Every structure is written in structure tokens, then in C-alpha cells.
């Protein structure tokens with residue numbers, strides 16, 4: 124652009140530009156198109172004189188210097204026209220010089236790809252800010268500065284673009300978008316660092332979209348609330364009670380399930396009998412049946428006037444509908460398959476040889492189970508328990524029918540939604556999410572405290 | 583149930599009694615381009631370190647710092663305290679696409695600083711930052727004496743203790759005055775940093791040598807406090823910078839005075855232990871294009887560089903980039919010219 128692509132003589136281009144500038148100052152000044160004696164114009168003229176001197180002395184890169192001079196000259200001439208005042212014009216000039224400088228350096232020192240990306244990014248930014256947005260010229264300058272800082276490195280550049288995309292296109296929810304995008308970029312980058320092939324990367328990226336589909340609503344809901352709402356939520360007696368109810372019932376049902384299901388799972392894994400396949404498929408029944416249907420079924424059997432419920436009520440004075448027992452019952456019903464399945468998986472991973480060794484060394488069947496099998500499969504069992512707990516705590520359909528009161532947390536959310544609406548329910552949901560996520564992390568962490576058994580290495 | 587939550591809230595409220603909550607961000611001067619002056623000025627000041635000649639570099643640097651002080655007194659004064667930067671930055675990002683001018687108003691200075699740090703290293707600290715400049719100028723008054731203290735390896739020093747007591751007295755008297763006029767209690771959180779600073783001075787009087795490195799992590803804490811305040815839209819400003827913005831704001835001004843006093847005893851004490859921006863700048867400048875290269879083969883281990891560095895960022899040539907302010911003092915003093923300022927555009931940003 125400077126007409127100095129082949130510097131035949133070092134002094135030629137800068138001096139040419141100086142001459143051009145002087146000439147245009149005089150011509151335009153006489154014609155009254157702009158004022159050469161204004162402070163801004165004079166300053167830029169002086170700046171060019173200084174650079175020209177440096178260049179003639181050979182103190183700097185000739186091409187770069189001449190281009191900078193050219194840009195300064197252009198700004199001196201039309202700067203007043205394109206910007207409201209000399210300050211703005213000066214800022215634009217500064218950013219332009221920065222961009223030019225960085226572009227030059229990238230062209231000189233880095234690959235063609237870097238340079239291409241730099242130019243393309245510039246174009247896209249121009250389209251986004253100048254064409255696509257109102258009043259965004261100044262933001263365009265800021266974005267350009269960001270580009271200048273990050274263009275030299277692909278990683279940095281990708282983070283930069285994530286930021287730009289998040290803060291322009293995803294505006295009200297920029298922060299969740301930033302988190303998701305950064306996460307994605309980080310995953311892909313570390314994967315490619317570990318030499319995953321291109322196909323794998325594509326698979327990974329497309330699959331991760333699904334993960335973000337899950338993650339995004341959660342983040343957005345959390346981003347909408349500030350912490351004061353959440354604290355206020357916790358002061359609400361209803362909410363607190365619901366939380367406690369949930370915690371207590373879920374824990375009870377998980378305990379009951381653990382006591383009953385873990386031995387059952389062991390028996391199912393280690394023994395063979397008539398109709399085992401049939402039994403195994405029955406176990407899946409609670410997963411297949413819709414939850415509301417499950418609730419109705421339980422009600423049909425356990426409510427006060429019905430088959431079993433009547434018996435319990437008259438013989439023992441226990442009732443299930445509308446009590447904590449009912450809640451626990453429903454939770455047990457829906458979360459049984461989870462714990463049973465995980466326990467079976469955990470037990471079947473224990474090699475038979477280990478047990479047989481224990482037996483030959485004189486341990487009884489019970490103590491083998493207790494002292495060998497249980498510790499070896501502890502991680503799997505705990506995972507099962509956590510799954511069952513989460514399932515129980517989150518159960519809504521079945522619980523709603525058999526025991527709408529005392530409220531558990533999911534029921535409380537539903538009640539609030541139907542009575543006061545979406546906006547009022549959001550803080551409660553955010554609170555619940557926070558709690559569940561915290562609990563889940565604690566539980567996952569506790570899994571790591573379990574003994575880790577490397578069965579393979581032993582063999 | 584409700585009582586203990588209430589209690590905690592009251593406790594927190596009483597702890598942070600002097601933190602004022604603001605409902606909305608400060609409004610920008612709409613349609614004004616005065617913020618562009620900041621960009622321009624910062625940019626120019628950031629360019630100067632690139633061009634200044636090697637000889638007399640330190641003089642140029644001080645001139646630059648003076649400009650920095652001047653610009654911040656004037657510009658920031660008009661810009662309602664740009665250096666509540668982290669909070670403003672947070673707000674500004676939210677305004678993109680809605681109120682672009684205001685977004686620019688809030689983002690311009692932080693973006694400029696981050697960008698220049700990523701390209702040219704943390705030169706903002708050494709060359710422009712008014713707080714750094716203030717501390718450095720003040721510290722030069724007692725340089726003779728602090729040099730000795732440093733040479734002795736920061737042993738326990740009664741003088742620092744006396745300084746600390748002196749500073750604490752000034753602090754208490756001032757606070758007393760403010761509390762009489764009742765201004766202090768509605769002012770912002772600058773007081774918090776002053777308090778920390780005073781406590782810090784007492785700690786340092788006894789334990790500087792052992793605790794120096796550990797205490798530097800306080801910067802992260804102060805960054806977290808400010809970032810948290812920004813997200814919760816509390817008004818927690820970085821006081822010293824704010825002190826320049828509103829000289830009539832007594833709390834901030836008090837904080838500024840405290841920093842200046844403390845810097846008499848320990849040069850750059852605010853930068854070392856408390857500055858929240860330092861973490862950000864150091865992070866941005868970690869893999870900057872420009873860096874100070876050290877040629878180990880030339881080094882004669884004279885430890886002149888160690889002595890001259892106010893931040894103890896360099897030990898016989900090895901520079902700790904998390905602490906370095908790019909003031910080039912070590913570069914200029916090294917008798918063997920071990921250091922050279924380099925540009926490396928292919929410096930990639932691997933995890934370090």
C-alpha cells in the first residue's frame with residue numbers, strides 16, 4: 124500500500140511520502156479543504172518528520188516505517204473527516220498502527236497460515252462491528268486491539284474468538300457461553316495435544332454439543348440469579364423443609380435398598396436358577412413404566428382403602444399415602460433398578476478366582492463375601508448407591524401421586540410453578556441445582572476415598 | 583432455621599460495614615469520547631518503552647511515569663474512576679450490543695492494559711501505573727536506608743516497626759477524624775486495604791524474610807475480593823487507583839496516603855503484596871512477545887541486579903515473570919550486559 128515494496132534506495136520511500144504530505148498539506152490547505160496548521164495536523168507532520176529521519180539513518184525496518192508513515196499521512200489528511208474530533212482520530216490512528224505493526228511482524232516471523240487468519244479475522248470483525256452493529260466503531264477498535272494481542276498464537280486466537288462470539292452474539296448470557304466455549308476449546312486443544320486424530324476431534328466436538336445442551340440451561344439458570352435470591356430462598360421455611368424431607372427420605376430409601384439389593388445382586392451374579400433371565404428383565408420394570416403410572420400403581424396398592432394399605436392401616440396403624448413412608452416407598456420403587464444393576468456390574472467384575480482362593484484358604488462363604496468381595500467392589504457399589512440416591516431425591520412423578528405432602532424438593536418446585544409461575548420458581552430451581560451439584564461433587568469425591576483394586580495387575 | 587441465617591448475614595453486614603452497595607453501575611458520560619483519550623494516552627505511553635534509547639532509559643521511564651500520574655489525575659478524574667476497573671470491566675462486557683458507547687467506556691482501559699501486557703510484557707507496571715510511580719518516587723526518599731535493610735536480608739528491623747506504628751497512628755487519627763464527620767462510614771472499601779496494609783507492615787517488621795513469598799499470594803486474594811464484589815455488584819474499589827480518581831473522597835485518599843507511607847519503609851509494598859491488577863497483568867504478560875532474555879554464560883553473579891530491583895523479582899539474573907515490572911533497571915545496571923530485551927513472535931502459550 125505504501126508503494127515501497129522494493130526499497131531500491133533506503134531514503135527514497137520515506138522522502139517521497141514526506142514530499143507527498145507536504146504537497147497535500149499545501150494544496151488542500153490553500154483550497155480550504157482542511158487546516159494544515161491545526162495542532163493535530165502539525166503533530167502528525169512532526170511525527171512523520173521524526174520517523175523519516177530514523178528511516179534515513181537506517182535505524183529501523185524500512186518497509187514497516189514507510190507504511191506507518193503512509194498511514195499517519197492518510198490520517199492527517201482525512202482523519203478529521205472520518206471521526207468527530209482529533210482525539211477519536213488519534214485513537215483510530217494508534218490502533219491502526221498497532222494492527223499494521225502486528226501484521227508485519229506476523230508476516231515476517233510466523234507462518235502464512237497465521238497471517239491469513241489475521242487478515243480474515245480482521246475482515247470478520249469489520250463485518251460484525253461496523254456493518255452488523257450500531258455505534259460500535261469504538262468497540263471495533265477495542266476488538267482490533269484484542270486481535271493484535273492474540274493473533275500470533277492459534278490457542279490465544281481461538282480463546283479470543285470465543286470471547287468475541289460470546290459477548291456479541293450471546294449477549295444476555297455471555298458468561299455461560301464463555302464458560303462453555305472455553306471448556307470446548309480447552310478440551311479440543313488438550314485432545315489434539317495428545318495426538319488425537321482429526322476424525323476423533325470431529326467426533327468429540329459433535330458429541331460435546333450434546334453435553335453443552337445439558338450444561339447450558341443449568342448455567343443460564345444460575346447466571347440469572349444472584350446470590351441474594353438464593354439466600355432468601357434458604358430462609359423460606361417451606362423450601363428448607365422440602366430440602367430436609369428430600370435428604371432424609373432419599374437417604375432412608377437408599378439405605379433400605381442397599382441392605383436388600385446388594386446381597387440380592389451378589390446372589391444373582393453368582394448363582395444360576397430357573398427363570399433368571401425373566402427375573403432380570405422384571406428388575407427393569409420401574410425404568411420402563413412411566414413414573415406417573417408407577418405412582419398410580421403404588422396408590423392402588425398402598426393407599427389407605429386399598430389392598431395392602433388397608434391391611435397395614437388396620438393391623439399396624441401405618442399409612443402410606445401422604446406420609447414420609449409413602450415417599451420412601453415411591454423412591455424405593457423407582458431407584459431399585461439403578462442400585463441393583465450397578466451392584467451386579469460391580470460384583471461380576473470380581474474375578475471368580477479371587478473368591479475361590481479365599482475359600483481354599485479356609486474362609487467361609489459369608490466372610491468371603493464380607494472381607495473379599497465387598498472391599499473389591501466397593502467403588503462400584505458406592506457409585507450405585509449414589510445413583511440410587513440421586514434418582515430417589517429427584518423422583519417426582521411417583522412421589523406426587525402417593526404423597527404430595529410432606530413436600531419433597533421436586534414436588535415443591537412443581538407446586539411453586541403452578542401457584543406463582545416461572546419467574547418466581549427460577550431462584551428455587553437455581554438453589555436446588557446448586558445443592559445437587561455440590562452434593563454430587565462431594566459424593567464423587569468420596570468414591571475416590573474407596574480402596575482402588577487393580578484386579579488386572581494381580582493376575 | 584431463619585435465625586442462624588439472619589445472624590450470619592448480620593455478621594457479614596457488620597464486618598463489611600464500610601462496603602457500600604450500588605444498584606447500578608456508574609453511568610458513562612453518554613456520547614463522550616473522553617475515554618478514547620485514555621486509550622490514546624495509554625497506547626502512547628506503552629509505545630514509548632519500545633522506542634526509548636538505551637542510555638538514559640531510566641530517566642525516560644520516570645518522565646513516562648510522571649505523564650502516567652498526570653493522565654490519571656486528569657482523565658480518571660473525569661471518567662469517574664476508571665480504575666474501579668474490574669467491576670467496570672465486568673459491567674462493560676455486559677453492555678456490549680446494548681449500549682456500545684458505555685461498554686467502550688468501561689472496557690477501554692482494561693482492554694488496553696491487557697493487550698499491551700500481552701504484547702509488550704508487564705511494562706504498564708514499570709512505566710505507566712500511577713500507583714507504582716507514586717510508590718517508587720516516595721521510596722526514593724528513603725532509598726539509602728531501605729537498600730541497607732535489603733542487603734541485610736530483611737532481618738528484623740526496629741525502624742520498620744517504628745514506621746508501622748507511625749503509619750498506624752496516622753491511620754487511626756485520620757479515621758477518627760473521618761468518623762467524627764461521619765463521612766467514613768458511608769465511603770467505599772478503601773479502608774479495608776489500608777487496614778490490611780497496616781497489619782502487613784507489622785508482620786513484615788518481624789517476618790519479612792520468611793514470609794515474603796507467601797504474603798505475595800495475598801494479591802490473588804485481593805483480586806478475588808474485587809472480582810466477587812464486581813459480580814455481586816458491590817462497590818469494592820481498588821482504593822489506591824481510586825484515590826487518584828476522586829481526591830475529595832476521604833477514604834480513598836486515606837488509602838493513598840497509607841500506601842505512600844508504607845512505601846517509605848518497603849518499596850513497592852502495595853505491588854508486592856496487595857495489588858489485584860498485578861495478578862491479571864502478570865498472567866497476561868506471561869508469554870508476552872517482548873521479554874527480558876538472560877544470558878547465563880556472561881553472568882558473574884555479582885548480584886547487582888538483585889540489589890537494584892525494587893520487587894526482588896530477580897536473583898542473579900533469573901527473573902521471576904510473576905513479579906517483574908519490566909522497569910529494565912536490572913538490564914541497565916548489569917555490568918556484564920547479561921540481559922537483552924527481545925521480541926519473539928513465535929513464543930507460544932504453552933502451559934508453564
Ligand code: SF4
Nearest residue numbers: 707711713714853857
Ligand atoms: S502492581 Fe499494581 S499498583 Fe503496582 S505498578 Fe502494577 S498495576 Fe500498578
Ligand code: SF4
Nearest residue numbers: 881884885887899916
Ligand atoms: S548484574 Fe548481571 S552479572 Fe551481576 S548477577 Fe545480575 S545478571 Fe549476573
Ligand code: SF4
Nearest residue numbers: 891906907909910912
Ligand atoms: S527484574 Fe529487572 S525489569 Fe523486572 S522489576 Fe526487577 S529490575 Fe525491573
